[in-house]
Amino acid sequence: MRSKDGYEIGNIISFLNVHRCFNCSKRYKTLNSLRRHRRVECGKTKDVICAICNHSFYYKQDLQKHIHKKH
Structure with a gap:
């Protein structure tokens, strides 16, 4: 499943939401953390x-x- 801005939203074993970067496959607990990663460090x-x-x-x-x- 993807959010409206194209980020993948999935679940891990602990049932916490996980947001994965499609560029580098790093995973984050919050969508805001993923967005910061993409803006600041990815690539x-x-x-x-x-x-x-x-x-x-x-x-x-x-x-x-x-x-x-x-x-």
Whole structure:
């Protein structure tokens, strides 16, 4: 079954709704989480790299938060 904007809606064993991305097959509990995934990360590469630990991020602001919290 698909929602009106083309996302698949299915069920898992625990009977929670699951929303699957057709592009990468990742699954999310809420449709809003899937929409955010599609808008923010799906098909994009994590080009921002922490020089200290090599962790990668989609956005520079996420790297800055990481450095502040972890290093």
